[in-house]
Amino acid sequence: MKAKANIVIIGGGIVGTSLAYHLACLGIKDIVVLEKDYLAAGSTGRCGAGVRQQWGLKMNCILAKESIAEFEKLSEMIPTDYDLEFKQKGYMMLAYDRNMANQYKKNVQLQRTLGIEVDYLSPLEAKAIVPHLNTEGMVGATFCGKDGHLNPFTTTLTYAIGAKRLGAEIYKGTEVLDMKLEKGKVSKVITNKGEIDTGLVINAAGPFSKNIAKMAGVDIPVYSERHQILVTQPIKQIQDPMVISLKHGFYCQQTPHGSFIMGFGDPNELKGTDTTSTWNFLEEMAEKVLPVLPPLKNLKVVRQWAGSYNMTPDAQPILGNSEDVENFYMAVGFSGHGFMIAPAVAKAISETIVGKKPTVDISMLRLKRFEAGNLIKEPSVV
Amino acid sequence: MKDNVIVCRCEDVTVGEIKKLVADGINTPEEIKRITRMSMGCCQGRTCGGILQQILSNLLNEPVDEIKLWEKRPPAKPVLMKALIGGDTDES
Ligand SMILES: Cc1cc2nc3c(=O)[nH]c(=O)nc-3n(C[C@H](O)[C@H](O)[C@H](O)COP(=O)(O)OP(=O)(O)OC[C@H]3O[C@@H](n4cnc5c(N)ncnc54)[C@H](O)[C@@H]3O)c2cc1C
Numbered sequence: 001m002k003a004k005a006n007i008v009i010i011g012g013g014i015v016g017t018s019l020a021y022h023l024a025c026l027g028i029k030d031i032v033v034l035e036k037d038y039l040a041a042g043s044t045g046r047c048g049a050g051v052r053q054q055w056g057l058k059m060n061c062i063l064a065k066e067s068i069a070e071f072e073k074l075s076e077m078i079p080t081d082y083d084l085e086f087k088q089k090g091y092m093m094l095a096y097d098r099n100m101a102n103q104y105k106k107n108v109q110l111q112r113t114l115g116i117e118v119d120y121l122s123p124l125e126a127k128a129i130v131p132h133l134n135t136e137g138m139v140g141a142t143f144c145g146k147d148g149h150l151n152p153f154t155t156t157l158t159y160a161i162g163a164k165r166l167g168a169e170i171y172k173g174t175e176v177l178d179m180k181l182e183k184g185k186v187s188k189v190i191t192n193k194g195e196i197d198t199g200l201v202i203n204a205a206g207p208f209s210k211n212i213a214k215m216a217g218v219d220i221p222v223y224s225e226r227h228q229i230l231v232t233q234p235i236k237q238i239q240d241p242m243v244i245s246l247k248h249g250f251y252c253q254q255t256p257h258g259s260f261i262m263g264f265g266d267p268n269e270l271k272g273t274d275t276t277s278t279w280n281f282l283e284e285m286a287e288k289v290l291p292v293l294p295p296l297k298n299l300k301v302v303r304q305w306a307g308s309y310n311m312t313p314d315a316q317p318i319l320g321n322s323e324d325v326e327n328f329y330m331a332v333g334f335s336g337h338g339f340m341i342a343p344a345v346a347k348a349i350s351e352t353i354v355g356k357k358p359t360v361d362i363s364m365l366r367l368k369r370f371e372a373g374n375l376i377k378e379p380s381v382v
Numbered sequence: 383m384k385d386n387v388i389v390c391r392c393e394d395v396t397v398g399e400i401k402k403l404v405a406d407g408i409n410t411p412e413e414i415k416r417i418t419r420m421s422m423g424c425c426q427g428r429t430c431g432g433i434l435q436q437i438l439s440n441l442l443n444e445p446v447d448e449i450k451l452w453e454k455r456p457p458a459k460p461v462l463m464k465a466l467i468g469g470d471t472d473e474s
Contacts, residue, residue: 082417282461302423303456
């Protein structure tokens with residue numbers, strides 16, 4: 001392992017690897033990514049990897065739009081033998097009451113002004129896109145055909161390969177144990193494989209971000225929360241878009257492999273980084289999804305697993321340096337939507353670090369917003 | 383073993399694919415599973431697990447029992463969605 005690096009990134013998920021790639025693209029040499037397990041071992045490899053531009057807040061729409069634009073050209077930017085399995089057949093968001101429908105209509109207006117091709121649909125129009133959708137009780141839906149999902153493992157691997165080609169080094173099986181500060185700045189990262197002197201550290205440790213921040217003497221208002229998910233046997237393609245219902249709190253997609261992947265947000269889920277699965281989840285998942293997508297009742301569940309959301313008080317990430325420890329940066333607290341905004345976030349943070357004006361203004365996501373009481377209100381968060 | 387020999391029958395993974403991954407540094411069962419879907423099929427790796435350990439043991443020059451196989455995921459056997467809501471439990 002190197003004894004010295006310009007930048008140390010802690011965490012080899014989608015955020016850490018895309019940061020390494022974007023920083024290397026901006027000409028930074030001597031970037032090191034430290035990952036305690038293997039790439040995408042954390043939330044990234046356990047997530048639905050859905051990407052949607054249908055948000056209620058301008059900044060989130062733009063972050064997602066820029067990220068999807070990057071995913072669209074990723075295999076040209078970083079050619080590899082691995083298939084990103086990018087299925088860009090849309091996201092359909094179901095509305096069940098007037099309030100939700102009105103909010104969605106407002107969102108559509110905003111999204112269109114930002115150049116996002118999204119439509120408000122009647123239940124019948126929604127059924128034309130997802131024929132097995134039971135529209136009972138539905139008031140309408142919104143649909144954006146450019147949304148979709150990717151394979152989170154090959155996407156992370158692709159960014160890692162891109163970063164390595166530009167000179168970055170990625171050490172798996174390397175756990176950060178502590179940090180040393182000098183004159184209020186982080187000067188050294190201590191791992192189970194040795195120590196690295198560094199000029200800058202980025203915390204991209206997902207569910208473990210609070211521990212990492214503590215090592216730098218920074219307290220961040222985050223906690224982790226378990227989220228469960230299941231996958232079925234593969235069948236022929238019957239469902240184009242990811243279907244999500246904020247009322248039921250579920251999302252359900254069919255992967256290019258043919259299997260269905262689905263999950264829901266349980267308000268009483270376990271807090272912490274425990275990722276064991278429960279039988280209860282399977283039952284509740286079936287109860288929620290089958291009335292809406294009835295033919296799925298004949299599918300067999302082959303596996304279930306769980307991952308963590310890293311949560312903040314407003315379910316929006318904490319980005320940028322900590323201000324108290326100037327060379328300690330954060331890209332944490334992504335709640336349930338870190339995969340889909342990672343590329344644009346990584347680019348903006350990288351630009352900030354090299355002193356360029358960021359492509360997307362992420363200043364409202366800095367840590368100090370909580371102290372100042374400037375919490376962000378995103379109406380369309382799952 | 384020849385490169386075109388199939389190791390995982392559920393997901394059609396060959397010896398050649400595994401060799402390529404190992405050359406790319408993807409050299410543990412957990413990582414290989416995630417990239418190839420090996421062991422993610424109906425049998426959950428009951429058939430291919432031992433074969434993968436053998437292959438990795440040869441390629442990496444490590445004793446077979448030091449190659450840690452993937453974590454088991456529930457359910458142990460595939461279960462119908464409708465059985466979960468107390469509906470039809472007939473798997474035929
Ligand atoms: C069930 C589920 C479904 C989801 N669905 C979606 C979705 O559809 N769309 C979407 O956009 N997002 C989704 N998310 C959220 C998404 O997974 C996360 O926001 C995103 O993956 C965060 O990426 P990350 O790189 O920050 O974190 P991670 O992928 O968790 O990476 C952090 C890494 O840091 C490593 N690490 C931690 N501590 C240390 C240490 N001390 N030393 C070295 N390494 C360390 C970990 O091993 C880990 O690999 C979902 C999450 C879950 C759990």
